[in-house]
Amino acid sequence: MAPIFKVAVCQLYPKPMQIEQNFNKAASYIRSAAAQGVELVVLPEYHLTNWIPKDPKFLPLCEQWETYLKKYQDLAKECKICIVPGTIVERHNDAEKEEDRLLNVAYFIDHTGEIIGKYIKKNLWGPEREHLTSSGRDVHEVFDTPLGRVGMLICWDLAFPEAFRELIYQGAKIIIIPTFWTLNDCSEAGLKLNPSAEAVFLDSVLTARTFENTCAIIFANAGGPPGRGYAGLSQVTVPYIGPLTRLGSCAEGMSVVDLDLGILEDAEENYKVRADLARDDWHYDYRHSKTKERL
Template sequence: MGPERDHLTGSGRDIHEVFDTPIGKVGLLICWDLAFPEAFRELIAQGAKTIIIPTFWTLNDCNEAGLKQNPSAEALFLDSMLTARAFENTCAIVFANAGGPAGKGYAGLSQVTVPFVGPLTKLGGCAEGMGVVDVDMQILEDAEANYGVRADIAREDWHYDYRHKGAEGRL
């Protein structure tokens, strides 16, 4: 993420861990982790059904070229990624983002998103507020029955192995 890139540090090879709750296993990712499907896969491979993502994402996080193409590019990114990640991981996502005064660049868009439906609740643009929603966890079982993502990655012969650097050490 552009404005915070100089302050980010990786966790090296430390794995993201899940924790047990009354609604099942939950994983936690923070902000820019949303951009990495591997982080989600690591959590669902451990059984996470819900992934919580606290963040402070603004509409101004896009570079000048992107904003020229679409002043709402970051909102499009967030809505697209949250829906895609819910589908591709058959999980519920609780995305908690900062809201604030209009015209100050706040993205808001806090939401709870599930496969098949998309956002069950979503706070608009920059609005501050709170959304309360009941999530029928059966929807995650129904999504898994349809897509089989968790079943696929649990197979012994699962073939995706992340190799991010080529022979020359470059991406």
């Protein structure tokens, strides 16, 4: 029989620049999850600082990334729980270019406090490109974890089926997606047509990705005060069912759910997505080359 894992998704409001307060709140949820027998807890993107890169206090906070990564490692070891601490923005000095680089990084920390997975955001949302450095053409990696083969994406990566295909091809069964996605990310034209357009996007694409890849998705988004555009909708989603749990748009909170990987085996038996990807004569390439002629 396929294993069943108890996982928790946390939807948090990251108070701008309140890094220690935000950490302490996250730590409280993690301890609560551990007390309930949870094996993995996932936090949202930018949960320590919020995303205000032009604020003069933002860059100095990003220099503290190692401090908070170590805090999460210690917490994982203390609570004997795996943690994906959303994303942590890291400030690095590039000596060759004599400039700073900001990286938006997700880590998988196991129950012993060891880092066993790391992913740097690849597909940057438009306003992020002025500030963050993408992982570019680095290959999406899959990690062996206590929950099996896991891949990680971040926020806007969700919009790219190719990212999922790379992970699924390598055997990922669970895709973890820390996110900071708001309703205000929609264009003015889109908002006029539907003020909740981004919610439609998230619910539709998350469910579609689980079906088309026979995988589970743990999606942890930021929530926040009403009227500020926070989308929320953090969820754990699987084929056949859709969301096993789904939080609202604004409220902070945590949801604990049993994730039965047998659902994924049943879905693969039905749709045979992974079997097709493994065929020698399969007709799609999932890595593109700049030298290829494009239509």
